Amino acid sequence: MNLTLKIWxxxxxxxxxxxxxxxxxxxxxxxxxxxxxxxLNEQLVNNDEEPVxxxxxxxxxxxxxxxxxxxxxxxxPDRGVTTCQLHMRMFKDGDTITIEPFRATAFPVVKDLIxxxxxxxxxxxxxxxxxxxxxxxxxxxxxxxxxxxxADKAFxxxxxxxxxxxxxxxKNSSAxxxxxxxxxxxALLPQGKIEATDRVLNMVKQMDEEGFGNCTNTGACExxxxxxxxxxxxxxxxxxxxxxxxxx
Amino acid sequence: xxLDSKIPKGPIKDKWTDYKxxxxxxxxxxxxxxxxxxxxxxxxxxxxxxxLAELGYNVKAFCxxxxxxxxxxxxxxxxxxxxxxxxxxxxxxxxxxxxxxKGGDYRSREANVYRLAEVSANIIDQCVAQGxxxxxxxxxxxxxxxxxxxxxxxxxYAAGQTGQQLLLGAYSAMNxxxxxxxxKMYNRHEMLDVVKVDGKARGxxxxxxxxxxxxRHSAHAVVLGTGGYGNVFFLSTNAMGSxxxxxWKAHKRGAYFANPCYTQIHPTCIPVSGDHQSKLTLMSExxxxxxxxxxxxxxxxxxxxxxxxxxxxxxxxxxxDYYLERRYPAFGNLVPRDVASRAAKERCDAGFGVNATGExxxxxxxxxxxxxxxxxxxxxxxxxxDAALVTKLGQEVIKNKYGNLFQMxxxxxxxxxxxxxxxxxxxxxxxxxxxxxxxxxxxxxxxxYCIGEANFSxxxxxxxxxxxxxxxxxxxxxxxxxTIGDYLSNDIRTGPISTxxxxxxxxxxEVREKLxxxxxxxxxxxxxxxHKKLGKIMWNKVGMARNVKGLTEAISEIKALREExxxxxxxxxxxxxxxxxxxxxxxxxxxxxxxxxxxKDALNREESCGGHFREDAVELDGExxxxxxxxxxxxxxxxAWEYKGEPSDAVLHKEELEFKDIELKQRSYK
Numbered sequence: 001m002n003l004t005l006k007i008w009x010x011x012x013x014x015x016x017x018x019x020x021x022x023x024x025x026x027x028x029x030x031x032x033x034x035x036x037x038x039x040l041n042e043q044l045v046n047n048d049e050e051p052v053x054x055x056x057x058x059x060x061x062x063x064x065x066x067x068x069x070x071x072x073x074x075x076x077p078d079r080g081v082t083t084c085q086l087h088m089r090m091f092k093d094g095d096t097i098t099i100e101p102f103r104a105t106a107f108p109v110v111k112d113l114i115x116x117x118x119x120x121x122x123x124x125x126x127x128x129x130x131x132x133x134x135x136x137x138x139x140x141x142x143x144x145x146x147x148x149x150x151a152d153k154a155f156x157x158x159x160x161x162x163x164x165x166x167x168x169x170x171k172n173s174s175a176x177x178x179x180x181x182x183x184x185x186x187a188l189l190p191q192g193k194i195e196a197t198d199r200v201l202n203m204v205k206q207m208d209e210e211g212f213g214n215c216t217n218t219g220a221c222e223x224x225x226x227x228x229x230x231x232x233x234x235x236x237x238x239x240x241x242x243x244x245x246x247x248x
Numbered sequence: 249x250x251l252d253s254k255i256p257k258g259p260i261k262d263k264w265t266d267y268k269x270x271x272x273x274x275x276x277x278x279x280x281x282x283x284x285x286x287x288x289x290x291x292x293x294x295x296x297x298x299x300l301a302e303l304g305y306n307v308k309a310f311c312x313x314x315x316x317x318x319x320x321x322x323x324x325x326x327x328x329x330x331x332x333x334x335x336x337x338x339x340x341x342x343x344x345x346x347x348x349x350k351g352g353d354y355r356s357r358e359a360n361v362y363r364l365a366e367v368s369a370n371i372i373d374q375c376v377a378q379g380x381x382x383x384x385x386x387x388x389x390x391x392x393x394x395x396x397x398x399x400x401x402x403x404x405y406a407a408g409q410t411g412q413q414l415l416l417g418a419y420s421a422m423n424x425x426x427x428x429x430x431x432k433m434y435n436r437h438e439m440l441d442v443v444k445v446d447g448k449a450r451g452x453x454x455x456x457x458x459x460x461x462x463x464r465h466s467a468h469a470v471v472l473g474t475g476g477y478g479n480v481f482f483l484s485t486n487a488m489g490s491x492x493x494x495x496w497k498a499h500k501r502g503a504y505f506a507n508p509c510y511t512q513i514h515p516t517c518i519p520v521s522g523d524h525q526s527k528l529t530l531m532s533e534x535x536x537x538x539x540x541x542x543x544x545x546x547x548x549x550x551x552x553x554x555x556x557x558x559x560x561x562x563x564x565x566x567x568x569d570y571y572l573e574r575r576y577p578a579f580g581n582l583v584p585r586d587v588a589s590r591a592a593k594e595r596c597d598a599g600f601g602v603n604a605t606g607e608x609x610x611x612x613x614x615x616x617x618x619x620x621x622x623x624x625x626x627x628x629x630x631x632x633x634d635a636a637l638v639t640k641l642g643q644e645v646i647k648n649k650y651g652n653l654f655q656m657x658x659x660x661x662x663x664x665x666x667x668x669x670x671x672x673x674x675x676x677x678x679x680x681x682x683x684x685x686x687x688x689x690x691x692x693x694x695x696x697y698c699i700g701e702a703n704f705s706x707x708x709x710x711x712x713x714x715x716x717x718x719x720x721x722x723x724x725x726x727x728x729x730x731t732i733g734d735y736l737s738n739d740i741r742t743g744p745i746s747t748x749x750x751x752x753x754x755x756x757x758e759v760r761e762k763l764x765x766x767x768x769x770x771x772x773x774x775x776x777x778x779h780k781k782l783g784k785i786m787w788n789k790v791g792m793a794r795n796v797k798g799l800t801e802a803i804s805e806i807k808a809l810r811e812e813x814x815x816x817x818x819x820x821x822x823x824x825x826x827x828x829x830x831x832x833x834x835x836x837x838x839x840x841x842x843x844x845x846x847x848k849d850a851l852n853r854e855e856s857c858g859g860h861f862r863e864d865a866v867e868l869d870g871e872x873x874x875x876x877x878x879x880x881x882x883x884x885x886x887x888a889w890e891y892k893g894e895p896s897d898a899v900l901h902k903e904e905l906e907f908k909d910i911e912l913k914q915r916s917y918k
Binding site: 011042049050051056058059061064065066078080084116117118120126129133134142145147158162185216 | 274295298299302313314315317318321322323330334338367370372373374375377378379380381383385386387388389390406407409412413416419422423424426427433435458485487488489521522524525526527529530655659660662680725726730770774776818820821825826828829880
């Protein structure tokens with residue numbers, strides 16, 4: 001199929017940036033979205049033009065590196081997939097596709113479609129861990145039984161890939177789904193209970209300092225999340241936060 | 249230089265304990281004055297960085313991704329082995345050691361593998377303490393599953409995302425140390441050289457991938473946890489950014505490169521769909537617990553399936569060839585990866601491939617769905633003879649176990665694997681070869697360490713499933729933190745290492761010159777053009793089956809391609825900006841050298857072992873007819889190559905492998 005692409009081009013963080021039109025042809029429906037962009041970039045390099053910069057690495061939907069806001073949706077029109085797992089069969093011949101970076105104050109554009117998601121890392125530095133040193137002398141793993149239901153819920157929360165689609169989809173650029181998932185993973189496990197109070201307070205504090213907005217329960221984040229992280233995690237974080245604030 | 253593996257004396261089961269009792273330690277106050285650089289933040293690098301920082305060293309960690317959490321360990325699916333014997337099925341440290349040495353086709357170092365098996369149980373304890381949410385049974389205890397090449401259930405898992413969960417565990421341990429200021433994290437930085445001062449590794453040169461800035465970083469020791477080099481084949485299950493550059497630069501600075509030809513071609517990957525393909529996707533080996541592999545028995549059915557006139561699920565049982573079950577009754581669908589891959593190639597070469605390209609076999613879950621469905625119906629007191637109900641219940645069980653993998657398959661192939669068998673084919677997945685290290689995980693360059701997939705030591709010529717995660721974390725959490733202390737105990741009076749020296753200046757200059765060359769070359773072809781060509785040579789001539797003619801051709805073709813690359817490569821843009829083409833150019837330049845050494849190593853090894861299969865080394869008769877034939881008399885050694893300029897000039901050093909605790913036998917899975 002033949003497509004028209006409208007792509008955000010921005011030289012660097014201080015450049016103003018603009019949309020630029022490109023044409024690609026002979027795109028196979030079996031290609032992934034990023035493979036389609038590979039075709040465009042190969043074309044640009046061969047014509048001595050600068051290729052479009054975009055983040056990507058594993059190309060199997062797990063590293064969380066790829067982003068892209070495609071036709072007004074984070075990771076494009078398909079559900080439950082990252083951009084690298086979005087396939088061209090979702091589009092048809094003659095389509096015009098708009099491709100922008102994830103937009104949020106806390107995610108400044110680095111170049112073209114690449115944004116800086118360092119804020120997510122800094123939130124994790126503030127408390128996204130259990131303070132246990134490596135020694136080889138921790139207790140036997142089976143000495144900490146965990147109810148299967150809780151273990152499964154903790155796992156579901158922990159499958160977040162940190163891509164930032166939740167932030168990009170939210171009209172307030174809120175990071176509550178991301179932070180809620182991490183807080184929930186540890187809140188659901190006995191190992192995480194000891195530091196629960198400090199963890200939620202510190203992570204939320206860092207989240208606010210990074211300039212993410214608040215949650216107003218529109219639920220767009222859950223719809224666009226490629227890993228189906230549930231809103232329930234935000235509710236759990238709020239209740240953890242309330243408990244911690246009352247204690248604190 | 250003669251290779252000294254520095255294996256401690258004494259009985260194998262006491263070596264590691266005795267070693268730890270007698271090494272030199274660095275006291276906590278002195279650790280504060282010692283800097284360590286860790287390159288790569290996957291399971292090996294991430295766990296090492298966190299543990300070294302916990303011990304009190306000043307760590308600088310580097311990754312080329314935008315966050316340490318994105319290293320490609322994240323994509324490991326199936327699980328991690330540990331000799332916990334939680335299932336009471338006869339597992340033990342010895343048995344894990346034995347399975348790993350046998351699975352590696354007797355080409356790994358006994359002492360290293362025993363240590364790996366010994367610390368494996370600690371990994372699970374550590375990860376659970378960190379909050380890694382492994383799969384559990386209803387009683388609240390940890391669940392296990394089985395992987396290829398073993399007869400026990402020792403694999404711990406978190407659905408099909410075990411690597412992700414373990415990496416997020418190591419990342420969380422790093423985050424705690426980053427928060428404390430003990431790790432300084434450099435994201436989006438690529439290592440472009442190792443700097444040696446007075447013969448010791450004392451630092452690295454990096455490029456900031458956002459600004460293009462070239463930086464000098466010094467330390468008392470340098471640790472590489474930079475992963476494997478499967479992308480030399482262009483198409484592999486590795487991430488797009490996975491590369492050999494850090495390891496190759498270390499090689500050029502004196503680190504020997506061991507067994508480059510040992511590459512794992514994984515049997516269950518989604519087949520190639522066309523020329524646009526940028527990477528291949530793995531379907532976890534764990535699927536072979538429940539999936540049965542087959543092709544049609546008769547050519548007419550192959551043709552009917554290809555033509556779309558026959559649905560695979562409608563083909564009668566007696567017309568299917570479950571070739572793994574037929575050839576290897578003892579291990580069946582759970583034979584090791586190298587054996588399963590070759591068997592798939594054999595069937596497809598014989599014309600029984602089931603897709604348009606003729607390079608695919610079926611992985612079928614229908615019987616598992618029926619078995620689980622009946623079990624569930626029984627447990628729930630429902631009608632076991634209601635076919636629709638049984639199928640539905642069975643599909644739910646399968647979804648619970650492998651849901652994310654089935655979803656991935658459906659998105660890529662556009663077929664529903666709950667209702668029609670998956671199509672799979674082997675693909676390059678993991679490299680057992682890598683930088684040579686001694687028992688301390690130190691390379692032939694003093695102070696330069698190499699851990700995880702990037703080194704060569706533990707998997708011999710073939711890695712067993714769920715052992716990569718085990719090795720990465722064993723090296724990073726439990727081995728390197730001890731062994732590096734012994735070395736650093738000599739550095740307590742050294743003081744900070746200056747970067748304002750000739751050695752750093754020279755290394756930086758070399759790096760800059762190469763980058764300048766690329767952006768000024770203005771050649772005819774893109775970097776990918778060369779990378780794809782290299783990949784084709786590697787896959788066709790240095791792939792699943794190798795012979796003298798093909799390898800000899802590959803060596804000269806790669807050399808010619810390398811010359812063409814340096815003449816004709818085109819890199820747009822400048823050094824002083826984000827420039828992915830420039831980063832790729834440097835990586836492909838190194839792949840073009842490694843590829844030749846890889847083929848040279850394969851040519852040198854005139855035997856078949858593990859993932860290295862030579863068509864001129866097969867059993868000619870008897871029960872094992874057609875199977876790989878090892879030559880222990882002449883090739884029971886590690887081939888460690890010393891850099892001398894061109895890959896063709898590389899000098900071979902042999903580390904003879906001694907097997908004192910395991911008898912060398914032909915590997916039989918029949």
